[in-house]
Structure formats: structure tokens, C-alpha cells
Amino acid sequence: MKTKFLIIITLLTLFVLPSQGQTQQDSIRNTTQQIEKQIKVLQPQAPIYQLFPTENIWALIKLDTRNGKMWQVHFTISKDGYEGELVLNSNSLVWTEEEEEIAGRFTLYPTKNTYNFILLDQIDGRTYQVQWNNEKEKRFISRIY
Structure with a gap:
């Protein structure tokens, strides 16, 4: 019973943690892209x-x-x-x-x-x-x- 419990915890750790890390990276990447877009919009354009x-x-x-x-x-x-x-x-x-x-x-x-x-x-x-x-x-x- 104890062995099964350790196997289940190990498997959950291996599958759950990487997926959460990926989600955070995607979130950071999306936030960075949004900030870059806002900066481009705020940069003044020279008049024609x-x-x-x-x-x-x-x-x-x-x-x-x-x-x-x-x-x-x-x-x-x-x-x-x-x-x-x-x-x-x-x-x-x-x-x-x-x-x-x-x-x-x-x-x-x-x-x-x-x-x-x-x-x-x-x-x-x-x-x-x-x-x-x-x-x-x-x-x-x-x-x-």
C-alpha cells in the first residue's frame, strides 16, 4: 500500500509540475507580448x-x-x-x-x-x-x- 502511494505521488509530481511550469511560461510570454504591443502603440510617430x-x-x-x-x-x-x-x-x-x-x-x-x-x-x-x-x-x- 505504501509503495502504491509513493508511485502515485511520484507520477502526479512528474505530470502536474511540468504542466504548471509551462503554463507560467506561457503566461509570462503572453504578458511580455502584450507589454511590447503597448510600448509600440505609445511610441510617437513622426508626422508626414x-x-x-x-x-x-x-x-x-x-x-x-x-x-x-x-x-x-x-x-x-x-x-x-x-x-x-x-x-x-x-x-x-x-x-x-x-x-x-x-x-x-x-x-x-x-x-x-x-x-x-x-x-x-x-x-x-x-x-x-x-x-x-x-x-x-x-x-x-x-x-x-
Whole structure:
């Protein structure tokens, strides 16, 4: 009787304990995965488009932060004022297939000159002079070497 009892306890120990350990590992793994998902959700995403103020209270520059495309945005509060977007740069500044269009890649920095900004590629460091203006022939973007 004593031998049967020891055999039953031994068998129960061998079968019950490993299954409980596995359950705890699965539970820990699931909890870890849930925490990782929550962390990913909480990480801020860089915006695709950003507006940068100019010295002109009626004009801003809209930048596609993935590829450096830009528009001069005008708004008005009067019926006679100009409202709309003018193209500053319609070409992607991400040149090769190896490079990626990543949100937040490009950003603008104002200069002391009212009509000029510096565009920075924050991945490879390329810089560009950006000049906005109401007159088309005075608007341009030029690589700074």
C-alpha cells in the first residue's frame, strides 16, 4: 500500500509540475507580448506633413517630411485676399531606391532672411537652401555643398 502511494505521488509530481511550469511560461510570454504591443502603440510617430511659419503672417511652408516636397501655403481672412498653395519643390529628394522615404526624415530651419529656410535631410545630412516668394521666378530650392 505504501509503495502504491509513493508511485502515485511520484507520477502526479512528474505530470502536474511540468504542466504548471509551462503554463507560467506561457503566461509570462503572453504578458511580455502584450507589454511590447503597448510600448509600440505609445511610441510617437513622426508626422508626414508639417507646417512651418514664415515671417509673413499669411504664409506658411508645408513640408512632406518623408521626401522634401514643399508648398507655400497662404490663407486669408478677407474676401479679396489670396488663399491657396504654391509649389516650392515637387520632386522627391530621396534619390535612390536604397534610400527610404521615412516620416520625419526632412525638417526646415528658419534663417535671419525672411524668405529663406534651410532644409535638412536628417538621415544623410544633405542641406538645401529653400526660398519662398509670391513671385514664381523668385521661388527655388538649391543644394548646399
